[in-house]
Every structure is written in C-alpha cells, then in structure tokens.
Amino acid sequence: MLAVKKENKQGVLIITISGRLDGLTSKQFLDEVESMVSATENKVILNLNTLDYISSEGLRSVLTTAKKIKSLDGKFGLCSPLSGVKEVLEISGFGAMLGVYETEELAIANI
Amino acid sequence: MDEIKKTQIQLKNELSDLAKITDELTFFFAKKYEFLINPINLILEELYSNSINYGKSKAVQININLDIKLNLLTIIYEDNGTPFNPLSVQTNIDSSVSVQESKIGGLGIHLVKNMTDAQHYKRYDNKNQLTLEKKLTQKANNHA
Numbered sequence: 001m002l003a004v005k006k007e008n009k010q011g012v013l014i015i016t017i018s019g020r021l022d023g024l025t026s027k028q029f030l031d032e033v034e035s036m037v038s039a040t041e042n043k044v045i046l047n048l049n050t051l052d053y054i055s056s057e058g059l060r061s062v063l064t065t066a067k068k069i070k071s072l073d074g075k076f077g078l079c080s081p082l083s084g085v086k087e088v089l090e091i092s093g094f095g096a097m098l099g100v101y102e103t104e105e106l107a108i109a110n111i
Numbered sequence: 112m113d114e115i116k117k118t119q120i121q122l123k124n125e126l127s128d129l130a131k132i133t134d135e136l137t138f139f140f141a142k143k144y145e146f147l148i149n150p151i152n153l154i155l156e157e158l159y160s161n162s163i164n165y166g167k168s169k170a171v172q173i174n175i176n177l178d179i180k181l182n183l184l185t186i187i188y189e190d191n192g193t194p195f196n197p198l199s200v201q202t203n204i205d206s207s208v209s210v211q212e213s214k215i216g217g218l219g220i221h222l223v224k225n226m227t228d229a230q231h232y233k234r235y236d237n238k239n240q241l242t243l244e245k246k247l248t249q250k251a252n253n254h255a
Contacts, residue, residue, distance in 0.1 A: 084150065
C-alpha cells in the first residue's frame with residue numbers, strides 16, 4: 001500500500017509518500033509522480049517521513065523520477081527518511097547519489 | 112533455555128506472494144523480533160524477484176525456512192529454477208557518478224549481502240539453495 005500526496009512550499013513541489021514502495025507499488029508511484037512534475041514544476045523534494053519500507057524496485061523508481069526531473073532541468077532531493085529506509089539508502093549508495101536532507105526545511109533551502 | 116523459533120513460507124509466483132511474505136514475517140517476528148520484519152522482508156523480496164526474473168520456469172516453487180536460535184537468524188531460501196547463484200551477480204553500485212549517468216546493476220543482491228553476516232549458495236536436488244545468516248545483536252536492534 002502506498003499513498004502519494006503533493007503540496008507546494010516556496011515554489012518547491014513536496015511529494016510525500018506513505019507506506020511501502022516496493023515491487024507492488026512502484027508502478028503506481030511512477031504514474032502518480034509523472035502526473036505531478038512538469039517543466040514548470042521541476043523543483044521536487046520527496047519527503048520520506050511516513051515511508052515504512054523501500055526495496056530495490058522502489059529505489060529504481062525513485063532513480064527514474066530523479067532522471068526525469070533532471071531531464072526537465074529541475075532539482076531533486078530526498079528528506080526525512082525513517083531509520084530503516086535511511087539504512088537502505090546508505091547501503092545502496094542512493095542517498096549519496098540523490099542527496100538526503102534531515103528535514104524538509106533544509107531540503108527546500110539546499111536543493 | 113534459549114528460545115527456538117521456526118517457520119516456513121512457500122510461494123508459487125502468484126500476485127499475492129509479496130503480500131504473503133509481509134504477512135508471514137509480521138506474524139513470525141511479532142513483538143520481540145519486530146525490528147527484523149522490514150529488513151528480512153527486503154531480503155526476501157530481492158531474492159524472490161531474482162527467482163522470478165531468472166528462474167525461467169513457468170512453475171516456480173519457492174520454499175523459505177526461517178530459524179532463530181542462539182541469537183542467530185538463519186534463512187534458507189530455495190527455488191526450483193535453472194541453476195543460478197545470486198551471489199555471483201556483479202554489483203554495479205557507484206554513487207559518485209551523476210544521476211543521469213547511473214546504471215544500477217545487482218542492486219538487490221548488493222542489499223542482501225550487506226544486510227546479512229554470512230551467505231552460502233549450493234545447487235542440489237535440482238534446486239538453488241541460498242543460506243543466509245544474520246546475527247541478532249544490539250546493533251541489529253538499531254536497524255528497526
């Protein structure tokens with residue numbers, strides 16, 4: 001189960017995902033995010049503070065999103081992962097590659 | 112007396128398999144070992160994806176045994192697919208490259224290796240058998 005919601009803060013699109021991002025939900029994630037970002041909505045932060053679980057399939061979908069936003073000349077970052085998700089981001093190297101900020105405010109100020 | 116816990120999960124390449132893994136682990140690890148639910152779910156999802164993607168068999172049968180004894184979790188993961196040692200997969204994880212350049216290979220098995228303390232593969236009886244061990248230390252508790 002995955003829930004995706006968006007809000008705009010200081011010109012940055014904050015996408016908050018809740019639940020599980022895995023082999024069952026990664027397509028839903030990509031479909032929903034695809035409909036949210038555009039050439040004019042291309043500064044995006046993925047807030048992970050209610051994401052309980054991510055697998056490699058989920059990580060791949062996050063990378064696909066990051067690539068899409070880069071192709072729109074945008075900015076992308078992650079913020080506020082819980083400890084389990086944070087560990088997966090560290091082990092996979094995705095955290096270092098994509099940029100993880102401790103809080104949403106820090107992410108908005110730095111992406 | 113040291114506590115001994117065991118369970119078995121069987122999967123057959125059905126849409127409900129991933130949800131079944133989560134349900135079974137939630138039940139097995141309930142309360143005392145709750146911190147293991149997500150890490151072990153991740154390991155099993157990665158192995159399951161490998162079995163389905165590389166198995167090349169229409170009737171994939173997967174058998175998973177979990178066993179906790181003396182603060183050691185042992186996972187024995189078997190499938191009946193074509194011979195395939197997931198530990199031999201070359202991992203290609205390089206976070207120093209830019210997002211646009213990155214090509215991710217072997218990510219799942221990279222996670223499995225890094226989240227367990229020992230891994231061993233053998234082919235026997237027309238099955239792939241992967242044995243994984245994870246020490247249940249205080250450090251593991253922090254991984255919740």
